[in-house]
Amino acid sequence: MLALRLARGTHPLVLLRRLLVSAASAGVGFLLLCTLGYAVGHPGASGLRLLWCALPLAAAAHFAVAVARSDPSTRPREGLSAVGLGPARLAAIAAVSTAVSCTLGSAVALLVYLHLRGDITGLPFDGEAAGLLAADQPMPLAGALTLLAILPVTASVAAGLALRPRTLRPGDVSDPVHPEEPAPTPSGLPWGFALVAAGLAFQTYVNGGRQGSALPMPGHPEGSPAGVLGGWALTAVGLALAGPALAHFSGRLLQLARPGAARLLAGRVLMSEARRIGRPLGVVCAVASGGIAAATLYGYRAGPHPFGPLTGLGAALVISCPVATLLTAALESRHARADTTRALVELGTPAALLRTAASLRALALLVVFTPLTVAIAELAALPLR
Amino acid sequence: MVAPPDNDVLWARSLHHSHGGSPALTGVSVGVREGEILAVGGPRGSGKTTLLRCLSGSLVPNEGEVWFNSGPVHTLGAVAREQLRRDRFGWIDPEPALVPELNAWENAALPLLLRGIGHRAAKKAALEWLERLDIDMCAKKRPHALLQAQRQRVVIARALVTGPAVLFADEPTAALHRTDRAQVLRTLLTAARSHRITTVLATHDTDVAALADRTVVLIDGCRVNSIENKGTSDAEGVAACSLSV
Structure with a gap:
């Protein structure tokens, strides 16, 4: 109840973020239900489809955790701490809020699914997709509910773990009056690049010569082998590991050669926020490189139906969730730096300079990450041609 | 509007201001002469900070006028006041607020870098x-590796580095221990005197106020002649406290 009461008084933007989590959850739930429908219609051939649902599921859970982290009602506050709501209870509240948003999405997914199957009538598009969703077979209720519960459970457990009470890590908040020790320089670069290289090599190796497929790409039953997904996953983990170090490097790059106020502030802030921004940015890069590689693949061997509506929904989820996560992380970093920004404004810093610094940060990140993404995408697409 | 007398570099007339309904200043007039160190005394909550913020242009009073160098401040827009603060005024907070990502000299040089x-x-x-x-x-x-007194001195360096026309110090030593307090205050006042920087110093400490050229005392948002005048007699205070709770 407290979670709902806190939610009622929050800013519309916060509620919008939670609604976006619900939307992502609805998308994932719908994909899972469609997989179930396919499995009912075609027993024994749906394991692969379920496996493909793991990607949107992971993306949505990642987004839900990012939203829970940036939620103002989960931050320790003096008023709540005075009534006995410490970090532990706040983590529980975050988990409950996440579960509520995700369950709402899952319920919507179930309704839409039943509606499209033709089980719920009285609205437009009744039973539009009855054939696709195997409407002639009864739906296994337990299976549907289990599949729909996956995301709420995963996301709320992850949110609770991410916000569990712990000592404040260095660099969590930027307080001008009580400065804390800054976070250490991110050191994931060697591991990250090793994993990226391993992923690319794995893709190339598995693709080499064989055209037989253990794991068909959606819409390409004859197409690419299992190595693509495994290799891509390795590359994505590698990029997420290397992201903070690369963002830190971009910050260092910004303040080369006698910086003025804008470059100095932009670079230092980027260096201190590297951990928060770098990780989701690495994931976005992995998704972008995957997208470019997939575009190359489909561009070369596009059949009459390059991909169906469900693949499109899955791709939209996999692309939009990391982007939304990145934006949420940027917002979180802005909130964490609000006190320092206020101190700068008190000092007479023009708002234009703060905006310039923010755009310089974005530019530096683009300059460093874009070539990397394109290069990885080219390398990943090489064996697919 | 009548321009202020020429010997006052900064001048305020009948300032009224309230924070969301609770009155902070009720009709304060004050003039600051060129090169002097003016102490604004009074207990906590007497409106010292509000007066300084009105004088420095970071707050526009509800009523009243503020003039700096024969130009009105209270009629300026937000951007012009921001520029005035950046170019002509220095400000020292009670607690040192440094940018945590910059080291000490970069923090001190920041106002100069901001001026290009x-x-x-x-x-x-x-x-x-x-x-x-x-x-x-x-x-x-970096600030996290400095002691509180050292941070406050970096803030003082940051306020003085631009050679401001007027330096506003809002209880600059409130958060320090006594030994640090004396040292920080001495360096601040010596620097202000030797560079002839007009200084407005808010303090509730009468010892600190004694170091200034002149003292203005505020009680409950009004200017009074001496700190002993509390505005209410003892009998009234007793009557106010005898309510049954």
Whole structure:
């Protein structure tokens, strides 16, 4: 109840973020239900489809955790701490809020699914997709509910773990009056690049010569082998590991050669926020490189139906969730730096300079990450041609 | 509007201001002469900070006028006041607010960099001020590695580095221990006197106020002649406290 009461008084933007989590959850739930429908219609051939649902599921859970982290009602506050709501209870509240948003999405997914199957009538598009969703077979209720519960459970457990009470890590908040020790320089670069290289090599190796497929790409039953997904996953983990170090490097790059106020502030802030921004940015890069590689693949061997509506929904989820996560992380970093920004404004810093610094940060990140993404995408697409 | 007398560099007339309904200033008039150190005394909550913020243009009073160098401040727009603050005024907070990502000399040089002065010149000026304030040995340390007194001295260097026309110090030593307090205050006032910087110093400490050229005392948002005048007699206070709770 407290979670709902806190939610009622929050800013519309916060509620919008939670609604976006619900939307992502609805998308994932719908994909899972469609997989179930396919499995009912075609027993024994749906394991692969379920496996493909793991990607949107992971993306949505990642987004839900990012939203829970940036939620103002989960931050320790003096008023709540005075009534006995410490970090532990706040983590529980975050988990409950996440579960509520995700369950709402899952319920919507179930309704839409039943509606499209033709089980719920009285609205437009009744039973539009009855054939696709195997409407002639009864739906296994337990299976549907289990599949729909996956995301709420995963996301709320992850949110609770991410916000569990712990000592404040260095660099969590930027307080001008009580400065804390800054976070250490991110050191994931060697591991990250090793994993990226391993992923690319794995893709190339598995693709080499064989055209037989253990794991068909959606819409390409004859197409690419299992190595693509495994290799891509390795590359994505590698990029997420290397992201903070690369963002830190971009910050260092910004303040080369006698910086003025804008470059100095932009670079230092980027260096201190590297951990928060770098990780989701690495994931976005992995998704972008995957997208470019997939575009190359489909561009070369596009059949009459390059991909169906469900693949499109899955791709939209996999692309939009990391982007939304990145934006949420940027917002979180802005909130964490609000006190320092206020101190700068008190000092007479023009708002234009703060905006310039923010755009310089974005530019530096683009300059460093874009070539990397394109290069990885080219390398990943090489064996697919 | 009538321009103020010429010998006052900063001048305020019948300032009224309230924070969301609770009155902070009720009709305060004050003039600051060129090069003097003016102490604004009074207990906590008497409106010292509000008066300083009105004088420095970071707050526009609800009523009343503020003039700086024969130009009105209260009629300026937000951007012009921001520029005035940046170019002509220095400000010292009760607690040192430094940018945590920048080291000591970069923090001290920040106002110069914000004015578009080159990196090298800004660094030179900042290091000179840090040396004058006796903290040049920690010029390359980040704020988290400095002691509170050292941070406050970096803030003083940051306020003085631009050579401001008026320096506003809002209880600059409130958060320090007594030994640090005396030292920080001495360096601040010596620097202000030797560079003839007009200083407005808010303090509730009568010992600190004694170091200034002149003292203005505020009680409950009004200017009074001496700190002993509490505005209410003892009998009234007793009557107010005898309510049954």
